[in-house]
Amino acid sequence: MTPDANPTAAPRPGEELDTAKLAAWFGRGALAVEQFPSGHSNLTYRVRLAATGEEFVLRRPPFGTRVKSAHDMGREYRVLSKLHAAFTAAPRPVANCDDDAVLGAPFYLMERLPGMVIRRELPPALAGNAPGCRRLSAALVDNLATLHSVDLAAAGLDRFGKPEGYVRRQIEGWTKRWADAQTEDVPEMNRALAWLAAHMPADSAHPALIHNDYKLDNILVDPADPTRITGLFDWEMATVGDPLMDLGTALSYWVEAADPPAFRNLRFSPTASPGFFTRREFVERYAERTGRDVPHPVYYYVYGLCKLAVILQQIYYRYVHGHTRDERFAVLGASAVGLAQQAEASIAAGSALR
Secondary structure (H helix, E strand, O other), X not given: OOOOOOOOEOOXXXXXXXXXXXXXXXXXXXXXXXXXXXXXXXXXXXXXXXXXXXXXXXXXXXXXXXXHHHHOHHHHHHHHHHHOOOOOXXXXXXXXXXXXXXXXXXXXXXXXXXXXXXXXXXXXXXXXXXXXXHHHHHHHHHHHHHHHOXXXXXXXXXXXXXXXXXXXXHHHHHHHHHXXXXXXXXXXXXHHHHHHHHOOOOOOOOOEEEOOOOOHHHEEEEOOEEEEEEEEOOOOOOEEEOHHHHHHHHHHOOOXXXXXXXXXXXXXXXXXXXXXXXXXXXXXXXXXXXXXXXXXXXXXXHHHHHHHHHHHHXXXXXXXXXXXXXXXXXXXXXXXXXXXXXXXXXXXXXXXXO
């Protein structure tokens, strides 16, 4: 790994791990632990062995979570155990622990893939480089298309999810999660969720393995060539389901230069920079690479926006109720409202995918 390509730091207060217990369980000698500073859901740490310098990545649920089903470490470990041989961007899992006595919650270790993460700012190699940003856009779409083309039976993942009724379960499930996590009334969100329920398309006739949180800062790229993808992580919500719902999730993070200022200011990633695809171009390339029809892209986009709003609201709920002290979460309630407003505006316009 290039120095500081994906830097870590001391764990945040309240998110420290018991390194003595971890070392005893892992059985590879003394080790040091640092935390990856970003991310809002499962917690991710770098584990470095003192004797060899070998590095691993540890994943565990957030402290104080109320949504256990969204943080099933064993499930995440099992899917990667089968997937990494069929999809090279998936990391290889190393060890799984379901004993809460070790770190207070289940966790697993995986290999640390080489690469860097692009977050809110472009790296120097892409800043002002419109052709490079376009190549990265294409690589991101193609990587998603490759994931959706994995042969489920050959990978041993054909029984991993329940594709029948997937769309309905998602709409009903995220609607309930919104109700459970509300801290204030958001009429725009209520109307957008009602619209999704009233306009549900049929499930895809060709289900696929879906990541369910596909976005730029869940991707590793080569520091020497940041248009080349070296890894995809955060598999906590992966399942077999409708790939167009996965496409909608990816679109929800894809901010464009022509978007309203309030939405652009959410700054999920630098995709509004010159050269990046528009959402419409993203869909067109996806359809070309997969051979799948995308007849109602606005529906899937609105779904992605609403799902993301619920996820942020769930984290904000934890912050409001004192389950986490991470001050990054203080603004997530307002971010959820902004996503709901974008969803309602997209429904009204009927052409969000410019």
